[in-house]
Amino acid sequence: MTSFATSSDSASGLQAHAVGVHFQGLKALSGVDLTLQRGRITGLIGPNGAGKTTLVNVLSGFQVPHEGEVRLDGQSLRSLSADALRRWGVARTFQGGRLFANLTVQENLEAAGVGLGQNRAQARREAQALLDEMQVGALAPLRAADLPYTDERRVSIARALMGRPRYLLLDEPAAGMSDPEAHELDALVRHLVERVGCGVLLIEHNIRLVLGLCDEVVVLDSGCVIAQGLPDEIHRNERVREAYMGSMAAAVDEDRASSAASPRSAGAAA
Numbered sequence: 635m636t637s638f639a640t641s642s643d644s645a646s647g648l649q650a651h652a653v654g655v656h657f658q659g660l661k662a663l664s665g666v667d668l669t670l671q672r673g674r675i676t677g678l679i680g681p682n683g684a685g686k687t688t689l690v691n692v693l694s695g696f697q698v699p700h701e702g703e704v705r706l707d708g709q710s711l712r713s714l715s716a717d718a719l720r721r722w723g724v725a726r727t728f729q730g731g732r733l734f735a736n737l738t739v740q741e742n743l744e745a746a747g748v749g750l751g752q753n754r755a756q757a758r759r760e761a762q763a764l765l766d767e768m769q770v771g772a773l774a775p776l777r778a779a780d781l782p783y784t785d786e787r788r789v790s791i792a793r794a795l796m797g798r799p800r801y802l803l804l805d806e807p808a809a810g811m812s813d814p815e816a817h818e819l820d821a822l823v824r825h826l827v828e829r830v831g832c833g834v835l836l837i838e839h840n841i842r843l844v845l846g847l848c849d850e851v852v853v854l855d856s857g858c859v860i861a862q863g864l865p866d867e868i869h870r871n872e873r874v875r876e877a878y879m880g881s882m883a884a885a886v887d888e889d890r891a892s893s894a895a896s897p898r899s900a901g902a903a904a
């Protein structure tokens with residue numbers, strides 16, 4: 635494996651440290667601190683244009699920050715490419731899927747495994763196991779281009795899990811899905827996270843799902859972190875309710891009240 639510079643910070647986890655990104659004068663991110671821990675799901679929410687995808691791009695090496703840096707277990711990743719970061723165990727999905735359209739589903743996963751240094755037999759075995767776990771095993775021989783949208787999302791997550799990443803960054807994996815489909819997908823992610831033990835950053839617009847599923851939630855607004863904490867703390871945070879949740883806050887209140895009266899979780903009430 636490539637060696638990289640060591641900083642004095644020995645904090646564990648995948649960390650954005652004082653990250654700033656600007657595009658021709660527009661501050662997409664400013665002084666952003668965020669730490670992902672293995673085995674935990676961190677939700678990232680915020681209005682359109684808040685900087686969520688830019689932060690995922692920074693954490694996965696697709697965007698070099700103009701200020702600050704990304705650290706893995708306290709070590710600076712400043713000089714590493716996205717490919718190198720993937721080999722270090724930081725995997726991501728994209729809003730647009732980005733599967734190889736003319737390869738089969740199975741080949742898409744195998745290509746990822748081989749790119750990570752697995753031999754063909756290892757890659758084949760892991761690909762089949764992950765597709766089965768994502769409940770899309772029957773799709774293995776299909777061309778990626780022919781997949782329906784919701785299946786493409788599941789295959790993209792399975793591909794990102796090849797090689798057992800330490801951290802998984804999911805950029806709106808449930809976008810465009812119905813609430814029950816989104817809930818089913820996110821519950822599956824929770825199950826896989828517990829089994830693989832990776833840390834997850836989940837961008838998700840459905841606040842009810844985020845509050846029901848995540849261990850911690852970070853709220854971005856205009857490129858800055860305006861709140862960070864347990865789902866209950868975020869739900870009660872007046873600034874978040876005013877800046878972002880709006881009418882959704884009342885719906886979440888209702889969910890929480892009804893889930894307190896029944897054994898179903900708030901996330902399941904989407």
Ligand SMILES: Nc1ncnc2c1ncn2[C@@H]1O[C@H](COP(=O)(O)OP(=O)(O)OP(=O)(O)O)[C@@H](O)[C@H]1O
Pocket residue numbers: 657660661662680681682683684685686687688689
């Ligand atoms: N490559 C780029 N060039 C110029 N501006 C950009 C670029 N990428 C992002 N931006 C701008 O940076 C800001 C943050 O964008 P970003 O996509 O990170 O927000 P987001 O929170 O993910 O939004 P959404 O929820 O709509 O996906 C936006 O104003 C966006 O227009």
